Amino acid sequence: MKKIENFFTSAITGSLAHIIKRDDIVWWKAWGIRLIAIVLALIVCGIVTVSLTDLNPLEMYATMIDGAVGTSRLVWNLFQNTAILLCVSLAVTPAFKMKFWNIGAEGQVLAGGLATASCMIFLGEKLPTPLLILVMLISSILAGALWGLVPAYFKTRFNSNETLFTLMMNYVIIQIVAFFTLEWSMPKGSGTPRTLEFGQLPTLFGQKYLINILIVALLTALVYIYLKYSKQGYEISVVGESEKTARYIGINVKKVILRTMAISGALCGIAGFLLVAGTDHSLKSDTAGGRGFTAIMVSWLAKFNPIFMIFTSLLIVFLQKGASKISEVYRLNSSFSDIITGIIIFFIIGSEFFINYRIKFNKKEANV
Amino acid sequence: MEKNIALELKNITKTFGSVVANKNISLQVRKGEILSILGENGSGKTTLMNMVSGIYFPDSGQIFADGKEIVIASPKDAFNHKIGMIHQHFKLVDVFSAAENIVLGLADEKKFDMPAYVEKIKEITEQYGFELDPHKKIYEMSVSEKQTVEIIKVLFRGADILILDEPTAVLTPQETVKLFKVLRNMRDAGKAIIIITHKLHEVLSLSDNVAVLRKGEYVGTVKTAETNESELTEMMVGKKVSLNIERSEPTNCEDRLIVENIKCVNRDGIKLLDNVSFEARSGEILGIAGIAGSGQRELLEAIAGLQHLDGGSVFYNNPETGEKENLRDKTPLEIRQMGVRLAFVPEDRLGMGLVGNMDIIDNMMLRSYKKGKSMFLQRKSPKTLAEKIIESLEVVTPSATTPVRRLSGGNVQKILVGREIASSPTVLMAAYPVRGLDINSSYTIYNLLNEQKQKGAAVIFVGEDLDVLIELCDRIMVIGSGRITGIVDGRNTTKEEIGILMTKSAEDKGDEQ
Known part of the structure; x- marks a missing residue:
């Protein structure tokens, strides 16, 4: 940090301003900065909209809100999407807290989804539904954990680069899933994914997504407690902050890495299970839909706090839903909604800089 | 007399966030003088000299060289005004020879002529009594030789004002004696030399004048010949300290x-x-x-x-x-x-002994968190221990839940030693x-x-x-x-x-x- 500071200081000294790291910031100031960032983002989006299309930006924002929460069906949809994204975000958090750069959540979700789908296909008619669902859940957890453990094992054994390894594991599972999608498609070979009849998660109180939401709510609480109050969670923090300290106090670093990645992968597996059994009732190679990467942003924005993640994941899903509605209503191509989402996320992430640093303007002095 | 002043600082102030590192400091150093800047760690010695050498820029105040006011916005500006600083951590390329390191980055717009450079380096070493083989590679050198390379690098660029930051920290007593001899030769040749240090006996044996800083403020300058250890300590600390163990x-x-x-x-x-x-x-x-x-x-x-x-x-x-x-x-x-x-207070306090981003209580827990069969943490006894250490060792901290990295070096060490001897x-x-x-x-x-x-x-x-x-x-x-x-x-x-x-x-x- 000091280096950055020096760099900026020396780069612009004597002229305009320099950058200073903040010691601390009161919470309302931090949220004020974030709010300003969102307002600025909306203004920039408005300018972009007007210059690229003939739309009235205010109308556009109304459409956006309408697209995200316009009907009760949309609201449920929003919550269910948030739940899945939150689930993946919870999954990557222990790994990231440990500074193990797991960008393979996408693949770990698919591994869980594949395990779930194969249970639904091969055991569907043989087991009673409650038992089937239990088997699906367990196998998705195991599959996700396995997909997370492989890179962790190589990291601890050969000190391989976990970023590249987890990324490559994504491609492996995407191809495997693509193969089975074709294999299982109905009619066979057509490429249309088969609808999985058996083992769908039950509808609670007339809401088919409620069970997903409840499961993720439970997981959120568990992960929060695990990270903050359990001994294992404490070990994760210590390993993440300093491996040297961890060794110094006698933590078995390799064991912690393996265990944490198994947990991270297992939670991804559950997300895959919820996607296949709870919402999609089918499996495709894009079932995870990029959530494995979006989740990283959700987790970082929330500073690895599972409770904050509820809000960051909701915000991101809200933006995605709203923006896609704009493209749909105004017959713009989908890139336009990506531009809007991109601008807003850029501002939100950018605001973190102003929360961590303060810009000090040099007072002009007669002699300088 | 006034003509002799090589460098003068007037009312220099520098702040980092809410911390005032230097407050209204005024100093002068003459040609042919060795000035020690004495102060405890964190008193602002290095910050002050970093402003003279162009690493930091002062918030306010003026710097004069040879009686003219100058602006130093970068290390290059400092060199142009013949000011050179030798930092505590050497900045040398390991696989290059001494001579190559010395001429590295030289921009005199002349043809690159290594033999001529080596000749000039030899002249400098002979003039001041250095011992250095210009062709020796850095990775084959002892710390003291590396330091020599750094000093010659600065002299080679024509510096007349030399600043050395804690030069003896890494040297043996014998090497220190050699260094002091060279520094005296340079002084006699008319250079102005500033030494940053916190070691009293060095100050007394080497320098002509001592400027004392305390908590970012200038306390005063005294003639070395007219002072003694206990007076300097008192100036440095602000009160009488008994130095007996x-x-x-x-x-x-x-x-x-x-x-x-x-x-x-x-x-x-x-x-x-x-x-x-x-x-x-x-x-x-x-x-x-x-x-x-x-x-x-x-x-x-x-x-x-x-x-x-x-x-x-x-x-x-x-x-x-x-x-x-x-x-x-x-x-x-x-x-x-x-x-x-077995208790171990490692050299690397925040990188090994403690976790900087965790608060004092969680750092207490490092040694004891595994106790008990429960899978959940027990924060009660670490909290009691933290409070006990804060009280008995007079740790200055806003609370037991303050992250350790925000504490000053002394307080960090008290926390670490306190935890280690608690068992x-x-x-x-x-x-x-x-x-x-x-x-x-x-x-x-x-x-x-x-x-x-x-x-x-x-x-x-x-x-x-x-x-x-x-x-x-x-x-x-x-x-x-x-x-x-x-x-x-x-x-x-x-x-x-x-x-x-x-x-x-x-x-x-x-x-x-």
Whole structure:
């Protein structure tokens, strides 16, 4: 940090301003900065909209809100999407807290989804539904954990680069899933994914997504407690902050890495299970839909706090839903909604800089 | 007289966030003068000089060179005004020779003519009495040679004002004497020299004038000839301090730790520890002296179970059972489970001993969190311990839930030492425990070590200040290039004797080649 500071200081000294790291910031100031960032983002989006299309930006924002929460069906949809994204975000958090750069959540979700789908296909008619669902859940957890453990094992054994390894594991599972999608498609070979009849998660109180939401709510609480109050969670923090300290106090670093990645992968597996059994009732190679990467942003924005993640994941899903509605209503191509989402996320992430640093303007002095 | 002033600072102020590093400081240094800037760690010495050398830019104030006001916005500006700084951490390219490093980045727009440069370097070395082979590669050099390269680099660029930041921190007493001789030659040749230091005896033996800083403020300048150690300390600390360490006679000594022929080889096949054998006895303080990086860290880490050994054994004599147990190849956890109460204050406090981003309570927990069968953390007893340490060691902190990295160096060390001695250790190892600490905190730490000694712990103290080692330790073991070159009695040894032992092994090795 000091280096950055020096760099900026020396780069612009004597002229305009320099950058200073903040010691601390009161919470309302931090949220004020974030709010300003969102307002600025909306203004920039408005300018972009007007210059690229003939739309009235205010109308556009109304459409956006309408697209995200316009009907009760949309609201449920929003919550269910948030739940899945939150689930993946919870999954990557222990790994990231440990500074193990797991960008393979996408693949770990698919591994869980594949395990779930194969249970639904091969055991569907043989087991009673409650038992089937239990088997699906367990196998998705195991599959996700396995997909997370492989890179962790190589990291601890050969000190391989976990970023590249987890990324490559994504491609492996995407191809495997693509193969089975074709294999299982109905009619066979057509490429249309088969609808999985058996083992769908039950509808609670007339809401088919409620069970997903409840499961993720439970997981959120568990992960929060695990990270903050359990001994294992404490070990994760210590390993993440300093491996040297961890060794110094006698933590078995390799064991912690393996265990944490198994947990991270297992939670991804559950997300895959919820996607296949709870919402999609089918499996495709894009079932995870990029959530494995979006989740990283959700987790970082929330500073690895599972409770904050509820809000960051909701915000991101809200933006995605709203923006896609704009493209749909105004017959713009989908890139336009990506531009809007991109601008807003850029501002939100950018605001973190102003929360961590303060810009000090040099007072002009007669002699300088 | 006024014409003689090489550099003058007027009302310099610099702040970092809410911290005022320098407040309204005014100083002058004359041509042909050695000025010491004396102050405790954190008093703003280095910040002040960094502004003169163009690394920081002052918030307000003026700098004059040769009577003209100048603006120094970058190290290049500083060089243009003939100001050169030699930093504590050298910035040299390892695979280049001395001469190549010296001319690196030179922009005199002349043809690159190495022989001519080497000629000029030789002239400089002869003029001031340096010892340097311009063709020697940096990675083959000792710390003192590297420092010589840094100094010549600055002179080569024509600096008339030289600033040296803690130049003796890494040198042996003999090398320090050599450096001082060279600095005096430079002074006699009309250069203005500024030395940043916190070592009193150096100030007294070398400089003409001493400027004292305290907590970012300028206290005053005194003539070295007209002052003494206690007056300078008082200026530095702001109150009278007694500089005596009480050394009690060791009692109930028995061999607690017996290290036999341990060896440690790194990946490149270099022997970090070479047949090291010694005993650490209960109820005494064993000092370890040596040039930084001679194997002190590896030795302590080997005992603590953090360093793999390639030979030898580390026996622990358990006072409770009377059994002799080998600690070699045991992990820190296994060592603790064997009932060995081993406390270790590592050199790297925030990178190893503590976690900077965690609060004091969570840092207390590092040693004890595993206790009990529950899978959940117990924060109650660490909290009590944290509060006890804060109170008894007078730790300055807003609360027990403040992240440790926000505390000052002295307070960080109190937290670490406090936690380590809380388990009433039978062996206490401390590596450079007072590095970066102010005088009062340093004496608190010495007292804590003495207290543990009286309680019967075997204390191992790795230090860099030989005066302190001689005052504090019962026996002093000297380590050089991974070998024990001697063990002397702390009560009747001299700095010179230890200094000779420090360099002994390195020279032996040179002869072998």
